[in-house]
């Protein structure tokens with residue numbers, strides 16, 4: 532059936548790494564999994580996680596900076612990534628008792644954990660102390676609880692003091708300069724190993740500036756007899772989902788009528804293209820000269836004997852997974868197609884932020900088709916008007932058919948868990964670990980071990 536549009540909507544193709552391509556090149560496997568699992572599923576590529584992790588450690592080595600990479604676990608609940616972190620010698624950043632438990636079960640040693648998050652519960656603090664984990668203290672009352680809990684156990688907890696970034700004064704995380712001063716006067720029974728922050732946004736210079744301040748804080752704290760030999764600059768290393776030209780063209784050509792039902796997003800869109808991303812963003816932070824300093828951050832760290840801890844989440848998961856839905860229905864409305872898939876937008880978390888996941892899903896057709904651009908939005912198999920996976924009309928290469936698969940690429944960073952819900956009795960998409968099979972061109976799979 533023909534579909535007429537005012538002006539063809541622009542495409543926004545996602546980058547495709549080798550692991551994802553090998554998976555897409557096995558359409559029979561994709562279909563078998565869809566059939567066997569009976570609904571949408573997430574595919575995970577642990578080899579890509581390994582590659583990303585090695586790139587981060589290599590940047591520290593190349594800069595001659597002592598440091599450690601901690602995988603921010605909240606970015607994906609799968610067991611396989613924590614398992615890879617343990618095997619590769621990475622630390623893990625946890626922010627709940629459940630995340631801590633899962634990290635330990637994956638083989639990460641207690642001393643290799645950093646516990647972040649605001650106002651951590653007593654159980655989390657107790658287990659963190661018993662495990663010898665590093666605790667990023669977020670507030671004065673938490674500091675008090677931590678020392679009290681540790682004193683009862685006869686332990687000295689390892690702590691970082693988290694600072695409220697001067698440039699993000701309204702953040703609900705970290706301690707103001709006054710609170711920090713108070714905290715530094717209350718360090719009895721505490722091993723203060725240094726300071727930490729986590730910034731929103733992706734600006735390397737902002738990270739270098741604040742890191743420079745934290746090196747200064749370490750010097751001050753040492754004057755007070757504290758250890759203060761490390762700083763954590765958190766996560767926030769950008770991910771490059773789409774190419775520069777495609778991103779520019781998309782922004783230029785996108786029109787309001789390219790969105791189903793005239794939908795608009797007041798929250799704006801995530802910056803899906805980033806010229807400096809992943810481990811290169813860490814390289815840029817280390818090469819930047821912090822405000823008021825004469826030398827790059829890497830030199831400041833070396834000269835001060837301060838180690839650099841980083842907690843990437845999204846960037847370690849770049850290209851480490853995708854999400855597969857099955858097309859359950861196809862119809863036309865208002866000059867564009869409406870696809871309905873066998874899941875809900877709760878399995879793809881961006882709608883939560885009054886935004887949507889923009890990179891084009893890839894259509895894996897269940898047979899040969901004649902090429903003819905077919906713009907369509909993607910709706911969920913639920914009874915809510917607003918439950919859409921993709922409001923914008925994606926220019927598919929042909930009219931999809933029931934039974935075709937729709938693959939959302941690069942969804943392993945935050946798109947798989949943060950909003951998942953068995954709403955409507957729709958099952959949560961299971962996670963499938965996909966790896967090369969020795970001696971076979973077709974990858975092999977197993978279920979992830981997360982309970």
Ligand SMILES: *Cc1c(COP(=O)(O)O)cnc(C)c1O
Pocket residue numbers: 603605606624647648728729765766767768842843844845846
């Ligand atoms: C969320 C978070 C991270 C990870 O952030 P990414 O943007 O995924 O790299 C790291 N550290 C802390 C404290 C966080 O809250």
